[in-house]
Amino acid sequence: MNRGKQFKEGLITNNPVLVQQIGMCATMAITTTLFNGVGMGLSVLIILTCCNVVVAALRKIIPDEIRLAIFVVVIAGFVTIVDLLLQAFIPALSAALGVFIPLIVVNCIIIGRAEAFCQKNTVKDSFFDGIFQGLGYTCVLIIMCVFREFVGSGRFGGGLIDVANGFRFTLDGTGGGIQIFPEEFGASIMNLPFGGFLTLGLLIGLMQYALKRSEKKKKEAERAAREAALKEVEE
Amino acid sequence: MLANILSISLGAILINNFIFSQFLGCCPFLGCSNKVDTAAGMGLAVVFVMGLASAICWVIDNYILIPLNLAFLETLAFILVIASLVQFVEMFLKKSVPSLYSALGIYLPLITTNCAVLGVVLLNVQNNYNFIESVVYGITGGIGFLLAIVLFASVRERTQFSDYPECFEGFPICLVSAALVAMAFMGFSGMKIF
Amino acid sequence: MNNKIVRLALVLFAICAVTAGILGVVNALTFERIDQITHQKEYEAYAAVLGSESGYTPVEFDKAAFPTVDSVNRSNDGNGHVVVSTFSGAQGSITMAVGVDNDLKCSGISIIEHSETSGLGAVAASTSAAGEAFRAQFVGQDQSIALSKAGGSVDALAGATITSSAVTDATANSIACVASLG
Numbered sequence: 001m002n003r004g005k006q007f008k009e010g011l012i013t014n015n016p017v018l019v020q021q022i023g024m025c026a027t028m029a030i031t032t033t034l035f036n037g038v039g040m041g042l043s044v045l046i047i048l049t050c051c052n053v054v055v056a057a058l059r060k061i062i063p064d065e066i067r068l069a070i071f072v073v074v075i076a077g078f079v080t081i082v083d084l085l086l087q088a089f090i091p092a093l094s095a096a097l098g099v100f101i102p103l104i105v106v107n108c109i110i111i112g113r114a115e116a117f118c119q120k121n122t123v124k125d126s127f128f129d130g131i132f133q134g135l136g137y138t139c140v141l142i143i144m145c146v147f148r149e150f151v152g153s154g155r156f157g158g159g160l161i162d163v164a165n166g167f168r169f170t171l172d173g174t175g176g177g178i179q180i181f182p183e184e185f186g187a188s189i190m191n192l193p194f195g196g197f198l199t200l201g202l203l204i205g206l207m208q209y210a211l212k213r214s215e216k217k218k219k220e221a222e223r224a225a226r227e228a229a230l231k232e233v234e235e
Numbered sequence: 236m237l238a239n240i241l242s243i244s245l246g247a248i249l250i251n252n253f254i255f256s257q258f259l260g261c262c263p264f265l266g267c268s269n270k271v272d273t274a275a276g277m278g279l280a281v282v283f284v285m286g287l288a289s290a291i292c293w294v295i296d297n298y299i300l301i302p303l304n305l306a307f308l309e310t311l312a313f314i315l316v317i318a319s320l321v322q323f324v325e326m327f328l329k330k331s332v333p334s335l336y337s338a339l340g341i342y343l344p345l346i347t348t349n350c351a352v353l354g355v356v357l358l359n360v361q362n363n364y365n366f367i368e369s370v371v372y373g374i375t376g377g378i379g380f381l382l383a384i385v386l387f388a389s390v391r392e393r394t395q396f397s398d399y400p401e402c403f404e405g406f407p408i409c410l411v412s413a414a415l416v417a418m419a420f421m422g423f424s425g426m427k428i429f
Numbered sequence: 430m431n432n433k434i435v436r437l438a439l440v441l442f443a444i445c446a447v448t449a450g451i452l453g454v455v456n457a458l459t460f461e462r463i464d465q466i467t468h469q470k471e472y473e474a475y476a477a478v479l480g481s482e483s484g485y486t487p488v489e490f491d492k493a494a495f496p497t498v499d500s501v502n503r504s505n506d507g508n509g510h511v512v513v514s515t516f517s518g519a520q521g522s523i524t525m526a527v528g529v530d531n532d533l534k535c536s537g538i539s540i541i542e543h544s545e546t547s548g549l550g551a552v553a554a555s556t557s558a559a560g561e562a563f564r565a566q567f568v569g570q571d572q573s574i575a576l577s578k579a580g581g582s583v584d585a586l587a588g589a590t591i592t593s594s595a596v597t598d599a600t601a602n603s604i605a606c607v608a609s610l611g
Contacts, residue, residue, distance in 0.1 A: 197414035
């Protein structure tokens with residue numbers, strides 16, 4: 001399978017959030033600081049890759065009738081492992097994401113990929129599919145976090161980047177981020193649920209606009225090519 | 236006790252509405268809100284399953300998992316309980332209450348992956364609710380979902396007649412209208428009865 | 430037919446068992462660390478509001494009169510009590526430790542858990558200058574503590590009146606709870 005094409009699908013043309021439009025609850029709920037966004041994105045990436053590999057490896061022995069139940073058990077297993085590891089090693093992230101870590105179990109992205117892709121493909125392809133789809137998800141989260149944080153509190157990289165004592169990355173969520181304009185001038189409504197719905201709406205709208213335009217261009221190019229071919233025949 | 240239950244109910248329905256302030260259950264919320272009828276059907280099915288799931292998961296958590304020191308299996312156990320519960324409810328309704336089944340039937344399988352259901356069960360554990368509080372939180376959380384989805388479906392029926400940019404067709408315009416409804420729900424935040 | 434159902438059940442059971450087994454191992458490996466982190470967080474919060482060199486002992490209190498209070502811990506140094514309470518803020522519940530000294534004055538507050546809006550109510554718990562300044566206002570206050578707009582002397586956080594008043598009310602309640610111990 002073509003990795004480049006798979007990569008492009010995961011990030012753009014078949015992006016889980018923007019194009020497949022699934023897994024939106026967490027996308028809107030936790031994208032308030034870059035720390036949450038990166039943490040959630042990477043957690044989903046790891047869980048998705050592991051589940052993809054296991055499901056693809058077991059695809060020949062899973063009976064068709066109970067495949068969904070088995071997918072759910074595998075997913076719940078990996079989610080719990082990641083949940084426990086986060087609680088033990090990055091407690092700040094676990095506290096910030098709260099109930100949304102266990103809720104990855106019902107995130108349609110993972111069960112959707114298991115059902116649509118891993119059932120029919122090899123372990124290797126499924127592994128890369130997990131990584132690329134996970135990256136696509138992470139990118140959307142990062143875009144939303146950056147936008148909401150900037151408009152909402154005039155900051156970049158809250159929780160993740162600390163500039164108070166020299167530039168460094170923090171894993172305990174204490175970094176203040178880079179203040180671009182004073183927090184008082186921010187439209188703090190962007191940090192509230194309103195901002196989550198609005199940002200995702202605008203982002204998907206933008207994506208549909210871009211996809212439609214590139215499709216139009218492609219059609220026009222095709223038509224031009226056909227007309228040129230016709231001309232040649234006529235001559 | 237009564238005051239506590241009232242404040243849980245009010246919190247779950249209005250102040251911390253599952254959709255507009257906690258983002259739980261957004262997928263079915265956006266997927267099933269085309270028409271007020273379907274929205275009401277989905278909402279009722281959610282109320283029913285959330286109430287039942289809260290009760291059953293509370294019993295399993297407090298009488299099986301915690302005594303056996305297996306609290307780390309909560310997520311796994313709860314999702315299995317919810318999935319089988321949805322199956323049982325579907326079979327039961329089909330056999331004994333066909334009228335209700337024809338109204339709710341098609342929504343039931345969708346509920347397994349509704350994060351509001353798993354969410355309410357996990358929140359019950361997180362908030363240390365007792366049995367009655369859990370059930371009340373489950374049912375009223377479902378009512379909050381019902382209220383949100385019915386209100387939003389009526390808003391969405393209106394957007395069909397409005398003139399928005401073409402690229403906002405489908406989900407984007409829904410999300411933008413949901414943002415405005417969420418703003419209205421912000422008015423409830425911080426409300427207190429006692 | 431029967432055979433098939435048995436086989437399906439066996440497969441499902443086997444996968445559940447393997448998953449549960451793996452989770453058991455992971456849990457055994459992380460359990461101690463998680464336990465330690467949870468307690469450490471609590472002790473840090475206790476120490477931040479009321480220093481004690483010899484630890485804290487939980488004491489009985491009137492749960493019916495103070496339903497939001499989770500626990501009251503007497504400092505073994507005899508310099509006061511730490512009250513932990515859980516109450517509702519603007520978004521969800523807030524868990525907070527309040528130090529109360531022997532003159533029934535607040536010796537400090539520390540928010541252990543919350544789900545307030547980041548940038549607004551969450552400032553009350555943050556380590557930022559605004560958060561430190563907000564919490565510092567509580568030190569030395571007595572049971573009549575109130576926000577300035579309600580006639581007291583605590584300035585509410587900008588854009589987070591609800592969180593501020595919830596925290597203020599809970600502080601007053603915690604002091605009242607210690608007072609009721611006699």
